[in-house]
Amino acid sequence: MKNVVFVLGAPGSGKGTQCEKIVHNYGYVHLSAGDLLREERAKPNSKHGELIEDYIRNGKIVPVEITCSLLKDAMEKSGREHFLIDGFPRSDDNLRGWNRAMSNEVNLQFVLYFECPEDVCVGRCLKRGSAGSGRSDDNMESLKKRFKTYVNDTMPIIDHYQSLNLLRKIDANRDADEVFSDVKVVFEAAK
Numbered sequence: 001m002k003n004v005v006f007v008l009g010a011p012g013s014g015k016g017t018q019c020e021k022i023v024h025n026y027g028y029v030h031l032s033a034g035d036l037l038r039e040e041r042a043k044p045n046s047k048h049g050e051l052i053e054d055y056i057r058n059g060k061i062v063p064v065e066i067t068c069s070l071l072k073d074a075m076e077k078s079g080r081e082h083f084l085i086d087g088f089p090r091s092d093d094n095l096r097g098w099n100r101a102m103s104n105e106v107n108l109q110f111v112l113y114f115e116c117p118e119d120v121c122v123g124r125c126l127k128r129g130s131a132g133s134g135r136s137d138d139n140m141e142s143l144k145k146r147f148k149t150y151v152n153d154t155m156p157i158i159d160h161y162q163s164l165n166l167l168r169k170i171d172a173n174r175d176a177d178e179v180f181s182d183v184k185v186v187f188e189a190a191k
């Protein structure tokens, strides 16, 4: 049985940064759903490249069949058993699609949630964009749409996991190493 930790939080809350640290300390495989979609978009023969670019630029959530199959393939290819799934599930459609395809194959350990104010997150993404991230959504126009989607579609999923007592909330509005010291407490408790 594969083990999964979902990693959620607003755009720019630090999910990718903290996942890298978790990989080094706890040996999980980091799968960012956004990174997998960007890789798929970059393939010259991708069936979904144009759709993915439109969805990403406009902060919309790509149909779950596409995202879930990229995640499933990456999990299988890794040959490993412990996964951090970063930035997924971010809507009811994502959650239902994942449960349909994966609930018999994976054990959800918990959901790590990075809480961070919108203005701080926006500042981080804009800084990342001006430092040359190359992301087509690190600009103010896309960020407004991304946050709308986050509040309308992803926050209910976070509330859902809270109601199941699976949510592990971390204050992400601090230096990355301070954030990680709280992350470690969560992973140590799960050992």
Ligand SMILES: Nc1ncnc2c1ncn2[C@@H]1O[C@H](COP(=O)(O)OP(=O)(O)OP(=O)(O)O)[C@@H](O)[C@H]1O
Binding pocket: 009, 010, 011, 012, 013, 014, 015, 016, 017, 018, 034, 087, 124, 125, 127, 128, 172, 173, 174, 175, 176, 177, 179
């Ligand atoms: N605790 C922190 N303090 C200041 N800057 C941070 C912190 N954590 C991450 N950053 C920076 O903020 C930017 C966003 O971080 P990161 O990519 O980890 O966030 P994310 O949640 O994965 O974002 P997205 O949802 O857009 O993929 C990066 O440039 C990163 O270096």
Ligand SMILES: O=c1ccn([C@@H]2O[C@H](COP(=O)(O)O)[C@@H](O)[C@H]2O)c(=O)[nH]1
Binding pocket: 011, 032, 033, 034, 035, 037, 055, 056, 057, 058, 059, 060, 061, 062, 063, 067, 086, 087, 088, 089, 090, 094, 137, 146
């Ligand atoms: O499960 C997912 C994950 C991501 N997307 C799309 O990608 C962008 C960027 O995601 P990041 O997590 O910030 O890298 C996101 O705004 C969505 O458009 C998705 O559709 N489904």
Ligand SMILES: [Mg+2]
Binding pocket: 015, 016, 032, 034, 087
């Ligand atoms: Mg990220």
